Amino acid sequence: MIVSFKLNGELVEVDVPPNMTLLDVLRRKLGILSVKRGCERGECGACTVLINGDPVCSCLVLAPQAEGKEIITLEYLSKNGEIHxxxxxxxxxxxxxxxxxxxxxxxxxxxxxxxxxxxxxxxxxxxxxxxxxxxxxxxxxxxxxxxxxxxxxxxxx
Ligand code: FES
Ligand code: FES
Structure with missing residues (x-):
């Protein structure tokens, strides 16, 4: 299925299996490697992203749930080579x-x-x-x- 959402301010569309987690969409499909794979059970927070401004464990979100959302990862924070x-x-x-x-x-x-x-x-x-x-x-x-x-x-x- 095609899922589209805003990632770090840019609209993205990805073709993913519906049971893929947002963690895997970000790391495997979109190359966003700041999002870490830890427990994969919602316990460690290593996979945290912001969804519509709130911190969420991306290992607990399935790709279709990201549809239309605004997602921010660490990559968003540094601008023009300067860290936040x-x-x-x-x-x-x-x-x-x-x-x-x-x-x-x-x-x-x-x-x-x-x-x-x-x-x-x-x-x-x-x-x-x-x-x-x-x-x-x-x-x-x-x-x-x-x-x-x-x-x-x-x-x-
Ligand atoms: S990987 Fe540990 S909470 Fe998601
Ligand atoms: S787990 Fe090593 S710095 Fe936090």
Whole structure:
């Protein structure tokens, strides 16, 4: 079947089996490799994308469910060779080790900071509930999101 949706601002049409997951559509059909294959059971958040602005596990979405939606992956965030302030903050705060979980965390942080530009630590923890990291112990990720919030407020002034 043909499925069409907006991917990172561009309209795409793909011919896929109806039981293919969005994770596989993105990685195998469209070459979007920032979306990681982890548990494939909706538990780790490595496959997180934004669908109409909300973080969603792409391993739990079937291709037909993407029809007409607006999907954002990490590739959307850097523009003209410059990384996004949230990406800068993750680097500066030392919130990346192996990096496998990082695209999912950054997209979750992006969605959080869009709707709540100045979250408390508890609000950050709540937003990150669906993302697992085996390396960092989370503290630096939380610090990175606090730093990202400050950077984004500075840029928007
Ligand atoms: S791969 Fe989708 S939640 Fe783990
Ligand atoms: S940095 Fe390795 S899983 Fe998070």
């Amino acid at each position: 302030p949230i990406q800068e903050a993750f680097i500066e705060a030392g919130a990346i080790q192996c990096g496998f979980c990082t695209p999912g965390f950054i997209l979750t942080a992006y969605a959080l900071l869009k709707r709540n530009p100045n979250p408390t630590i508890d609000e950050i923890k709540k937003a990150l509930e669906g993302n697992l990291c085996r390396c960092t112990g989370y503290i630096k990720i939380i610090e990175a999101i606090q730093l990202a919030a400050k950077k984004l407020q500075r840029y928007s002034r």
